[in-house]
Amino acid sequence: MTRFCEILTPGGHLAVVEEMLEPTPWSDALGFIGEYSLNKDFQPYNMLTVTQELTTRGLFQQVGIRTTAAVSFRQSVDAYIESFHARKGLSRDRMDAKAASVFDRRLRELVSQHCPNGIIELQIRGRVIWGKPQPAEFARGPQGEG
Secondary structure (H helix, E strand, C coil), X not given: CHHHHHXXXXXXXXXXXXXXXXXXXXXXXXHHHHHHCCCCCCCCCCHHHHHHHHHHCCCEEEEEEEEXXXXXXXXXXXXXXXXHCCCHHHCCCCCCHHHHHHHHHHHHHHHHCCCCCCEEEEEEEEEEEEEEECCHHHCCCCCCXX
């Protein structure tokens, strides 16, 4: 955060942007993903929890937050399944081929119940959180005992 303090103009803000997927009819049934993930220590997070942690540590002062209206995004069931393999814990490069195949089959069976035409329509929002990074000398907590 110190680097951001150095490069921002005096009136500048740091903006953190994320996309947020609205729940799907199958969201609650995705718990099986953990059985296949190679990232066993994964802790869910989003940019709101990240900026809150930075604030707690004295490294960020939030000024504002905005969330967009949802927009539709359509993709094939196959593309949706493949998107899970773009994640570190489910990367095809790291997963056993048999486990990846079983994972794909389970996810396809789950999603296809809700998308019989083979197309998924997701609702996605954007969120922007902006504020002022704080110099390291103001830090509190594990990184700076301030």
